[in-house]
Amino acid sequence: MTRPAVGAALAPRPSCGSRHGGELFGRGASAAPTPARLALLGTGNVGSAVLERLQRLGDRFELVHVANTRQASGDFDAAGIVIDATASEAVAERHAEWLARGVHVVTACKLGQGGPLRRWRAIRDAAAAGGARYGDSATVGAGLPLLRTIRALRAGGDRIHGIAGVLSGSLAWLFDAYDGTRPFAACVRQAQAAGYTEPDPRDDLSGEDVRRKLLILARAAGFELESDAVRVESLAGASDDALRDRLAAARASGGRLAFVARLQDGVASARLEVLPPDDPLATGRGTDNRVALWSDRYAAQPLVIQGPGAGAAITAAALLDDAIAVSTR
Ligand SMILES: NC(=O)c1ccc[n+]([C@@H]2O[C@H](COP(=O)([O-])OP(=O)(O)OC[C@H]3O[C@@H](n4cnc5c(N)ncnc54)[C@H](OP(=O)(O)O)[C@@H]3O)[C@@H](O)[C@H]2O)c1
CATH class of the missing domain: 3.40.50.720 (NAD(P)-binding Rossmann-like Domain)
Structure with missing residues (x-):
């Protein structure tokens, strides 16, 4: 542009x-x-x-x-x-x-x-x-409509029990695009050129961008967490071999890799996970964000919100x- x-x-x-x-x-x-x-x-x-x-x-x-x-x-x-x-x-x-x-x-x-x-x-x-x-x-x-849904649920009397989400459009795109045939760093460069990454892609790879998003959601949900309360796995130093091994293990189990943020009973984390194919977060493609919300009214089955979550x-x-x-x- x-x-x-x-x-x-x-x-x-x-x-x-x-x-x-x-x-x-x-x-x-x-x-x-x-x-x-x-x-x-x-x-x-x-x-x-x-x-x-x-x-x-x-x-x-x-x-x-x-x-x-x-x-x-x-x-x-x-x-x-x-x-x-x-x-x-x-x-x-x-x-x-x-x-x-x-x-x-x-x-x-x-x-x-x-x-x-x-x-x-x-x-x-x-x-x-x-x-x-x-x-x-x-x-x-x-x-x-993530924040507005959380706020509407709370305004309607619900407590938020849990949040799980693929919150980074760039990491979602990267783990959708990464098939082990070319270096992960090449995929990162492609995502940056397409404008999907943070201004500094290290903010994506370090998990800091996801930390901030989870904090925003958690605080809106009523959990006033300090920044360091989120345990975050950084991918910034991950070697290509290590990522290829994790991809192979995910595929062997029928699942797929995704960088997932979770808040459960006030405990927050963000890390690379293997999602089974029937997981509500496993369905998106490209830069899609997927977020599952559990609350009083959505106690057994989560409310799932999905759609493109990056792009200028x-x-x-x-x-x-x-x-x-x-x-x-
Ligand atoms: N890209 C996305 O898909 C996306 C999605 C959701 C949210 N965001 C957020 O949107 C924001 C912007 O992202 P971007 O991709 O547009 O970044 P970007 O291309 O790096 O642009 C950042 C802009 O901010 C300017 N700037 C920095 N400090 C400033 C200051 N103190 N006063 C005035 N201008 C200042 C920069 O000035 P110079 O031009 O002089 O460097 C630059 O024009 C970030 O917070 C990002 O997390 C981005």
């Missing part, structure tokens, strides 16, 4: 006219709603896809600020919604402050809620105290869906 320069992104866009194509429908003439003012932080894979998708949304949003690490344009203080499309600790550290100031925050970055518990609590408290909302559906499952375009769509939601409620 060609990435627009930051300055070009803020150049006046040709007017798309009213969303009714210049005609008046229904209950008569009413003033066009004021566009919500956006600041976009990050113009990489996801940020560029946000810029592209904004073109489809006509006059709903006005982009008042765009920044990456090299340049910034426009007036950040004019924004009513900040979109965080970075992987920056420094940006995540400011989420709570912006919420406290009444600025909505919509994020693809997991470092806000999947980082230190202190930061997660600060974001939760700031969102609860003020008039600003936090849009996080792009952080886990790239917009799949769907992540950008999830961010802008959240931006629409926070600006219209």
